[in-house]
Amino acid sequence: MGDRFTEITHTSWFSRIGSSIKGLLFGILFIVIGVCLLFWNEGRAVKTHKALVESQGLVVSINAQEAAPQMNGKLVHLTGEATSTQTLSDNLLPVSVQALKLQRKVETYQWEETSHSEEKKNMGGDTETITTYSYEKVWSEKYIDSSAFKKPTGHQNPEKWRYQSELWTADQISIGQYQLSETHKNKINNFQTLVIPRNIELPKGVAQNSDGFYYGKDERQPKIGDQQISFSYIPAQTYSVIGDLVGTTLTEHIASNGRSIALLQAGMHTADAMFEKAKSDNATLTWMIRLAGSLLLIIAFNMIFKPLSVLADIATLFGNIVAIGTGIVSFLLGIISALTTISIAWIFYRPLVGLVLLVVAAGLVYLLKHKSNQVAKQSLRQHSIDEPIRAAGN
Template sequence: MSNDSFTEVTSQSYFQRIGGAFKGIVIGIILILVSCVLLFWNEGRAVKRYKTLVEGSKTVISVAADSVDASHEQQLVHLTGMATSDETLTDQELGVSAASVIMLRRTSTMFQWQEKSSTKTEKKLGGSEQQTTTYTYSKVWTEQLIDSSSFKKTEGHQNPANMPFKSRQLTSRQVSVGSFFLSPSLISNITNYEPLTVDGNLALPSGWSGRGQVMNDGFYLGTDPANPQVGDVRISYQVVKPLEVSVIAKQAGDHLQPYQAQAGDAIELLELGVHDAQAMFEQEQQSNTILTWMLRAGGFFLMFIGISMILKPLSVLADVIPAVGSLIETGTGLIAFLLAGILSSLIIAVAWFVFRPLIAILALSLAGGLIFLVVKKLKKGKPIQGASAVQPPPLP
């Protein structure tokens, strides 16, 4: 694929940089506040989800999927079976149909120009800063329309103003597992797509006759698939066919719906394949743990960026001599990292006292006990005061 590049050199004066750094303090404060809210909320979310899953694992009942037992009405049930649908899904725009499938997805990509940029910053004596930005242009297949009017260099890199066909997904309204019908949210978790072979006798879309072709997996709207041009479109189809699934949800008549636990969260799980109830709950607990640590990391990162922005004026002011400014920037970066770690830990600790006080007290007691043992050990290792004045008798 062809590509080219364009380089632009810009500069900022010392006073412009100072002004920008002080304006960044406001953004830094906002980021710190957002981080605090995120970290505190995440601990509450994690505890509620954990307690909900524990509650569900103790109350869930495994049932047969081939019949509805009224005695389990409104209870949390677990079942396995084939997820099937009797519907025929049709892409009305292009006439592609698939019978007895759960989902039909149309993927439409257009060959377009894409702009990427990389910037190299160089500090100058006196505090100014020079930025050299290189813009690279290449042609790519992408589902999203790229607005070329925002490119730095628009000449020779124009994309079409719109895409003739966009990607879309069709979902069966009724999907059943045995005698039970799945809720829309459960159906959305069935994503085992596989390619759909398109009928070669289908007509090309209106206006594309003579400059496109029907292919096994869809349509190619353009002159030559081996030599794509900007504006060419590829359309392919995938389907989700009937497959075996395991479900945990509330039995409401012959429908499976979200189960509201007393712990405060809802339970509605679906996994592909055959899994027992406890394995599904263990998998969900692992997912909850991973999400909790990802959000903790996100909160820490926001805190670090916020503190870094607040401390930024210090390094900018010292950039009159670039080497000094770089040294201070490294120092403030380390300080921001340490402060972010301390503040994030404090917020999480406060959240633990609110949402899981018993564990917080136990953890604090354990930490206190360890500190006591360390201090006691250090005291035992100290020399006795005045001992140095008592000397052993000289050897003969």
């Protein structure tokens, strides 16, 4: 069940110019942020890769079932069943299990607002924006602040929840003779559904169902504020771990360049396989941040050029043409800036590859300039053809 609310707003051309100028200032700020993000990312990637390569050459595999005091202070790899003798218990509901981790997941029935806007440009540069706000009831683990809704009346969500999501971790998790540090324990995340025994005594207002528990009057007709509660856990199982051995505890390893290394994977894996996966994960993260930084730069340049298209909107068709043109230029400048930043960073961290990227960026700059000159020459040529024709007509 949901409803909709439509709002029509009018924005004058002068107001749009003012807003676009403010956006220009934010665009300059976003360029600084994007450049810094891309430069930092290249340094992070190179340092992490070097730390992994260095650590891969130092690691020694040991038997988890045997004490190895001679390896104290050294980087080791071991594989075995991670266990804990501790019983983890929920402090609000009668759920407990001997496990490495126990997790309570709570979803609350709430109002959710979504909006869709359509903008229409009018002659003279003014705009008319039609925004439709839709309100739907959804199950969400996150709190939705209804006070920020455009139309909060009749769509209020409860400010306090009876139950919330929570995680419990065993104080000590061991693999054979050795214990895991907090850093390694935080990497254990392969949860599975916990089956709750039937006919247990429950708090008032809570009923048991096939998925776990339901807090509310009737799960067939949920009300705002009702909650669905489920549990998952991580039982004892085999893990492969890499870290510094300090006494009988595996801790994170600090490479010579200051980067920390603490690896853990479910199942039996060799040290080389774990390091290769870590290198692959590092490369994936690097590309994700590169794409995010490049997108931020494209958006930033588009914000900087926005006043031009708004000024041109005094004639709608001309404004649309300028918007398309500035969009293309923003895309090219964003990519060029990203490549240039990455190239400079790589010259700093990886000189040979950085120079190659810098040449590519320079090629794009030349292409952009060449295309601009072609357009300018074509416009002049067309103008020189049109002038005699108009003169002859007169």
